[in-house]
Amino acid sequence: MSLLEIIAGIFEGFRVTATVTALGLLYAIPFAFVAGVLQHFLPGVRRVLVTTVIEFWRSSPVIVLLFVFYYSLPAFGVRMSAMTVASLVLGLNIGGYGSQAVRAALQALPHGQVEAGLALGLQRWTILLLIELPQALRSMVPTFMNQLIQLIKGTALVSLITLTDMTYRAKELAQVEYNPVGIYSGLLIAYLIICYPVTVLGRSIEQRASYAESKHREF
Amino acid sequence: MIENLTGTVEITDLDKWYGDFHALRRISLSVADGERIVICGPSGSGKSTLIRCVNQLETHQKGKVSVGGLELKPGAGNLAPIRRQIGMVFQQFNLFPHLSVLGNCTLALTRAKKMPRTEAEALAMENLEKVRIPDQARKYPAQLSGGQQQRVAIARALCMQPKVMLFDEPTSALDPEMIKEVLDVMSALAKDGMTMICVTHEMGFAREVADRIVFMDEGMVIEEATPDVFFSNPRNDRTKKFLSQILH
Numbered sequence: 001m002s003l004l005e006i007i008a009g010i011f012e013g014f015r016v017t018a019t020v021t022a023l024g025l026l027y028a029i030p031f032a033f034v035a036g037v038l039q040h041f042l043p044g045v046r047r048v049l050v051t052t053v054i055e056f057w058r059s060s061p062v063i064v065l066l067f068v069f070y071y072s073l074p075a076f077g078v079r080m081s082a083m084t085v086a087s088l089v090l091g092l093n094i095g096g097y098g099s100q101a102v103r104a105a106l107q108a109l110p111h112g113q114v115e116a117g118l119a120l121g122l123q124r125w126t127i128l129l130l131i132e133l134p135q136a137l138r139s140m141v142p143t144f145m146n147q148l149i150q151l152i153k154g155t156a157l158v159s160l161i162t163l164t165d166m167t168y169r170a171k172e173l174a175q176v177e178y179n180p181v182g183i184y185s186g187l188l189i190a191y192l193i194i195c196y197p198v199t200v201l202g203r204s205i206e207q208r209a210s211y212a213e214s215k216h217r218e219f
Numbered sequence: 220m221i222e223n224l225t226g227t228v229e230i231t232d233l234d235k236w237y238g239d240f241h242a243l244r245r246i247s248l249s250v251a252d253g254e255r256i257v258i259c260g261p262s263g264s265g266k267s268t269l270i271r272c273v274n275q276l277e278t279h280q281k282g283k284v285s286v287g288g289l290e291l292k293p294g295a296g297n298l299a300p301i302r303r304q305i306g307m308v309f310q311q312f313n314l315f316p317h318l319s320v321l322g323n324c325t326l327a328l329t330r331a332k333k334m335p336r337t338e339a340e341a342l343a344m345e346n347l348e349k350v351r352i353p354d355q356a357r358k359y360p361a362q363l364s365g366g367q368q369q370r371v372a373i374a375r376a377l378c379m380q381p382k383v384m385l386f387d388e389p390t391s392a393l394d395p396e397m398i399k400e401v402l403d404v405m406s407a408l409a410k411d412g413m414t415m416i417c418v419t420h421e422m423g424f425a426r427e428v429a430d431r432i433v434f435m436d437e438g439m440v441i442e443e444a445t446p447d448v449f450f451s452n453p454r455n456d457r458t459k460k461f462l463s464q465i466l467h
Contacts, residue, residue: 115276116313120327120379121303130326134317 001177006186007193013169017194020086020155020165027091028098028151031057035095036102037128058096063157065089070161086158094151101143105136138209145202149195156191166190224287224304226252226382226414228273233282235268235438242268243279244438252382255415257425260435261461266418269435270385273416274305286383303331306376310388312368314360314375320347321356324375332379339378346374350404366397370404377408384408386417422466426450434458 001009038050057065069085080088109132117127159168170187174180228250235243243265250256258266271277272284278293285291289301315323324343328334334342347353350370360368369389376384386405390398402424409415409428419425425432425446432449434442434457442449442458450466453459 110311110313112309112311112313113315116307116309116315117327118276118299119274119302119305119307119309120375121299121301121331122327123299123331126330130330131315135315138317 001173001179001182003182003186003189006173006179006183007190009173010166010169010183010187010190013164013166014190014194016083016158016163016165016168017152017155019083020090020158020163021152023083023087024091024094024151024155025148027088028095028147031092031095032098032102035099036106039099039103040106054096054099056096057092058100060093062089062093062154063160065093066157066161082158082161082163085161086155086163090151090154090158094147094154097150098144098147101140101147102136105139106132108139109135141206141209142202145198145205148202149198152195152198153191224289224301224382227287228383228414228416229283229285229288230269230273231283233269233272233279233284235265235272235277235279235281242438243272245282246438246440248433248440248443250383250414250416253412253414255409255428255430256417256433257429257431258416258418258433258435259420259422259425259461260441264435265438266435267387268438270387270416270418273383273385274302274307276307299331303327303379304382306379306381306384308369308372308376308384308386308389310391312360312365312372312392314368314372316360319357319359320352320363320371323360323371324378327375328378343374343378346377347371349377349407350374351400364397365393366400369393369397369401373401373404373408381413383414383416386415386419388418388420390419390421420465422450434461436461 035050035054039047039054042050066085066089069080069089070082073080113131113135114127117131118124122131155165156167158165159171167187170183174183177183228248230246230248233243233246234241246269248256258270260266268277272279273286273291275284275291275293275298280293283290286301286305291298291301315326318326321340321343324346325336325339328339328342329336344353344356347356350373352367352370352374355363355367355371360371363371373389389405390401393401398421402421405415405417405424406428417424429446432444432446433440434449434455436457442453442455444453449458450462453462
C-alpha cells in the first residue's frame with residue numbers, strides 16, 4: 001500500500017470522526033454557554049453546584065469517562081449507543097473548558113456596561129443577550145477555536161469504544177498490512193489534513209473579530 | 220401609569236453601609252418637578268452613592284427613595300419600568316462599544332419600550348441633534364472623542380424621555396478642552412425644565428444652572444442653599460473650607 005492508499009483507507013473513517021465532532025459540538029456549545037453564564041450569575045450554593053458539574057466534566061480523563069459511560073452504566077440500566085456516549089463525553093468535556101472561557105469573558109467586561117443597561121430600564125437577561133454576550137463573544141473566539149481542535153483530536157479516543165473512526169481504521173489496516181510505521185504516519189497526516197484548515201479558519205475569524213474592533217478604534 | 224410620573228424625587232432618612240462603613244447617614248432630600256440640584260463635596264463624601272441610590276444601582280438599607288411618588292425598593296422586581304423614567308449619565312460614559320451611536324440610542328427604545336425601529340431612530344436623531352452630534356450617528360463610540368462620547372451618552376438617556384436626569388460626575392473623565400461642550404449641552408437641558416440632579420465639581424456650572432446646591436461630607440448633607448447664598452455666604456465651616464479649596 002502506498003501512503004496515498006493508506007490515507008484513503010484511513011479516511012473511510014472520516015465520516016465517524018466528523019459525526020462525533022459535529023454531535024460533540026451540539027453538546028459542547030450549549031453546555032459552555034449555559035454553565036458559564038450560570039457560574040457568572042448565580043450566588044452561593046447554586047453556584048457551587050454548577051461549578052461541581054463543570055469540574056466533573058473538566059477534571060475527569062476523557063478515556064475513563066468513555067469507559068464508564070459505555071461499559072459501566074449499562075450495569076445500572078443506562079444504555080447508550082457508542083456514538084451517543086462519544087459525542088456526549090467529548091462534548092461535555094470540551095464544553096466544561098469552554099464554560100470557563102465564557103465566564104472569564106463575561107467577568108472581564110467593565111461593570112459599567114451592565115449598569116448602563118440597568119439604568120436604561122432593560123431587563124437583566126436582555127442586558128446579557130444584547131450587551132454582555134456580543135462583547136464577550138469576541139474575546140472568546142481564540143479559545144473556542146483551540147477547543148474545536150482539541151475536540152477533533154479527542155475523537156481519536158472513540159476507537160476504544162468500537163466506533164470505526166479514522167484511528168480505528170488505522171488499527172484495522174495495521175493488523176492486516178503489518179506496516180505500523182507507514183500506517184500510523186498516514187494517520188498522523190490524516191489528522192493534520194483535517195486540523196490544519198481549522199486553525200487557518202480560526203485565525204481568519206480571529207482577525208475578522210479584531211479587525212472589526214480596530215475599525216471601531218480608528219479615528 | 221408609570222408613564223405619567225412627575226419628575227419629583229423624594230429621599231427620606233436614607234442610610235447605607237458598605238460592610239462597616241457608614242456611607243450615607245440619614246439623608247433626606249426632596250427635589251421638586253423641574254428643579255435643578257447640584258450635589259458637591261469632597262471625594263468619598265457619598266455624593267455618587269446617593270445619586271446611584273435614586274435609580275437603585277446601589278441599594279440602601281434604611282429609609283425610602285421615591286421618584287414621582289413611586290417607591291424604589293431595594294431588590295424589587297419592578298425596578299426596570301421606573302428606571303426608564305430616570306435617565307443617568309456616568310463619569311465613564313459607559314457607551315456600548317459594539318453598537319453604533321444610533322444603536323446605543325435605540326437599543327432600549329426598541330427592546331424595553333417596544334418602539335418600532337424607524338420611530339426609535341427618528342427620536343434618536345432628534346436627541347443627537349439636541350446634543351449637537353447628529354453627523355456622528357453611524358460611528359462607533361471608540362471613533363469619537365471623550366466629549367462626543369459623553370454627549371452621545373446624554374442623548375441615549377434622553378431618548379427614553381425620562382422625567383428625571385441624574386448626572387454622576389459627567390465631566391470628571393474628560394480632557395479640559397472637552398468639558399465645556401458637555402456643560403453647554405447640560406445647561407441647555409436645564410432650560411428645558413427637566414428635573415436634574417448633578418454630582419459635579421464644576422462650580423461655574425452650579426452657579427449658573429442650579430436652583431439649589433447640596434453640600435455633602437462624610438455621608439451627610441451638611442448644607443443646602445441657593446447658589447447665591449452657597450457661594451457668598453456659606454454657614455457651615457466644612458462648606459467654607461471646601462469652597463476655599465476649590466475656588467482658589
